[in-house]
Amino acid sequence: MTEISIPPETAVADARLETLVERLRRRARLVLALRLAVLVFLVGGWELGVRTGLIDPFFFGQPSGIVVKLIDWFSNGTSIGPLWKQIWVTIYEAGAGFLIGAVAGILCGITLGRNQLLSDVFSIYIKVANSIPRVVLGSIFIVALGLGAASKIALAVVMVFFVVFANAFQGVREADKNLIANARILGASNWQMTRAVVIPSALSWILASLHVSFGFALVGAIVGEFLGAREGMGLLIATAQGSFDSNGVFAAMIVIAVVALVAEWILTMIEDRLLTWRPETTVNE
Amino acid sequence: MTITPSAIELKQIARRFVTPTGHVLSALEDFDLTIAPGEFCAIVGPTGCGKSTTLGLVAGLARPQAGAVTLFDAPVNGVDRRVGFVFQQDAVFPWRNVLGNVMAGPLFRGVAKDKAEAQARDWIVRVGLKGFEDHHPHQLSGGMRKRVALAQTFINNPQVLLMDEPFSALDVQTRELMQEELLQLWAQAKSAVLFVTHDLDEAILLADRVAVLTTRPARVKSVHTIDLPRPRDVATLRYDERFIAIARKINDDLREEVLRARAGH
Numbered sequence: 030m031t032e033i034s035i036p037p038e039t040a041v042a043d044a045r046l047e048t049l050v051e052r053l054r055r056r057a058r059l060v061l062a063l064r065l066a067v068l069v070f071l072v073g074g075w076e077l078g079v080r081t082g083l084i085d086p087f088f089f090g091q092p093s094g095i096v097v098k099l100i101d102w103f104s105n106g107t108s109i110g111p112l113w114k115q116i117w118v119t120i121y122e123a124g125a126g127f128l129i130g131a132v133a134g135i136l137c138g139i140t141l142g143r144n145q146l147l148s149d150v151f152s153i154y155i156k157v158a159n160s161i162p163r164v165v166l167g168s169i170f171i172v173a174l175g176l177g178a179a180s181k182i183a184l185a186v187v188m189v190f191f192v193v194f195a196n197a198f199q200g201v202r203e204a205d206k207n208l209i210a211n212a213r214i215l216g217a218s219n220w221q222m223t224r225a226v227v228i229p230s231a232l233s234w235i236l237a238s239l240h241v242s243f244g245f246a247l248v249g250a251i252v253g254e255f256l257g258a259r260e261g262m263g264l265l266i267a268t269a270q271g272s273f274d275s276n277g278v279f280a281a282m283i284v285i286a287v288v289a290l291v292a293e294w295i296l297t298m299i300e301d302r303l304l305t306w307r308p309e310t311t312v313n314e
Numbered sequence: 315m316t317i318t319p320s321a322i323e324l325k326q327i328a329r330r331f332v333t334p335t336g337h338v339l340s341a342l343e344d345f346d347l348t349i350a351p352g353e354f355c356a357i358v359g360p361t362g363c364g365k366s367t368t369l370g371l372v373a374g375l376a377r378p379q380a381g382a383v384t385l386f387d388a389p390v391n392g393v394d395r396r397v398g399f400v401f402q403q404d405a406v407f408p409w410r411n412v413l414g415n416v417m418a419g420p421l422f423r424g425v426a427k428d429k430a431e432a433q434a435r436d437w438i439v440r441v442g443l444k445g446f447e448d449h450h451p452h453q454l455s456g457g458m459r460k461r462v463a464l465a466q467t468f469i470n471n472p473q474v475l476l477m478d479e480p481f482s483a484l485d486v487q488t489r490e491l492m493q494e495e496l497l498q499l500w501a502q503a504k505s506a507v508l509f510v511t512h513d514l515d516e517a518i519l520l521a522d523r524v525a526v527l528t529t530r531p532a533r534v535k536s537v538h539t540i541d542l543p544r545p546r547d548v549a550t551l552r553y554d555e556r557f558i559a560i561a562r563k564i565n566d567d568l569r570e571e572v573l574r575a576r577a578g579h
Binding site (some may be wrong): 157205213214215221225229232 | 372375401403407408410423450451
């Protein structure tokens with residue numbers, strides 16, 4: 030009498046779950062297909078426009094021309110030397126500037142965030158410095174530090190520093206008042222508080238800023254190379270521009286985009302590693 | 315009255331704030347309250363009347379503008395090591411697992427790591443979280459997080475325990491369990507407790523004395539001694555006639571203030 034047959038019910042539930050999984054999978058495939066369609070439409074339309082004479086390839090390039098250019102660069106090298114060398118130089122400049130700027134930004138942000146007097150005194154100068162279009166500093170750096178990597182690194186540093194600084198500062202300020210009160214009552218000294226509460230709670234802010242600022246570091250390095258350099262992707266673009274080679278400009282752009290995407294991926298991995306304590310966010314990609 | 319030394323004493327306390335518009339807001343005025351060592355005292359009062367402010371003063375997180383706060387007859391001068399505090403919201407560290415959270419206090423206070431860990435494991439068992447040592451707070455339920463907070467506080471062996479509506483965010487069943495657990499922990503620790511709550515039943519179930527506060531600026535309106543025998547059974551006591559009589563008496567007192575608070579005094 031009291032025995033209720035459970036198996037059929039779970040079977041129904043299982044079947045429902047399966048159709049749900051199937052539906053999700055179908056949707057994922059649809060999204061992928063549509064994405065590909067958009068790509069094909071844009072690139073195909075571009076190519077078609079060039080072939081039918083609607084788009085002038087002299088100004089706007091041509092997808093097939095860009096691919097040929099890339100193959101040529103990879104196999105025969107560029108006009109200013111091997112492609113790998115140019116990529117490496119730009120990564121080195123952006124990476125070094127990113128590291129220096131990020132470390133300095135984090136240290137200054139936490140120090141000023143924790144010290145009211147320092148932040149009151151310096152906040153005005155930081156606001157002023159932040160309002161200067163920093164790319165302009167590139168000219169000064171090239172005059173002062175020469176055509177080598179140092180001037181590009183310096184420009185990348187100033188591009189990165191303010192973003193990271195502002196986020197670290199804000200992250201420290203936003204630290205949960207309850208957690209701080211709790212740590213104090215549990216017996217934390219000022220330094221223990223900084224390590225155990227302030228830095229961990231600012232970490233998600235800081236990591237978010239690192240995502241944005243690697244892009245800025247790349248901009249700094251490339252603009253620096255535009256302004257004056259002997260090698261690097263920026264110089265490659267400037268050279269292509271000088272010889273009216275729009276395919277070359279686009280090809281260099283694609284290479285830089287790949288570098289930025291790889292860096293983004295690495296940063297995401299580091300972030301996941303550092304923030305394991307956070308609740309899992311639903312994977313929606 | 316106070317021939318025995320007091321654990322907590324608030325004498326003629328005033329605590330005022332300056333609002334953003336430049337007005338002075340008085341949270342506490344002429345506030346007097348004394349709690350004996352090992353005594354469980356609950357504070358009830360209308361919302362926003364300054365109950366939590368009181369705890370902040372005793373904890374040394376804030377200073378009064380007038381009057382004196384003393385712990386064991388010594389004036390409070392910053393955060394005291396003998397004080398434990400359980401907060402209303404979650405105040406456990408979300409980036410540390412249960413073990414790391416519970417051993418935080420001893421580590422902050424300079425206890426060696428292996429000793430702190432041994433103590434922490436012991437307390438984790440005592441609050442019923444064995445097996446959850448490696449879990450992070452977001453993986454626990456609200457009640458379990460509260461247990462972590464209790465272990466985190468009790469491991470420091472506080473002689474004065476301040477609790478700011480610690481169970482108000484829990485569902486009724488969990489709250490009852492936690493109240494029971496708190497009474498057991500308190501019976502062993504024998505600390506003086508100042509327990510802020512808006513729940514009169516909770517105050518009567520737990521406390522030796524219940525202080526009713528007035529609306530802002532808060533004073534102690536009346537203090538009621540709860541002479542219900544211990545150990546108390548949280549689950550059934552609220553249906554006891556003595557409990558109901560006490561609750562009715564205090565409720566009349568409290569209601570007057572709640573109505574005044576609503577009238578905007």
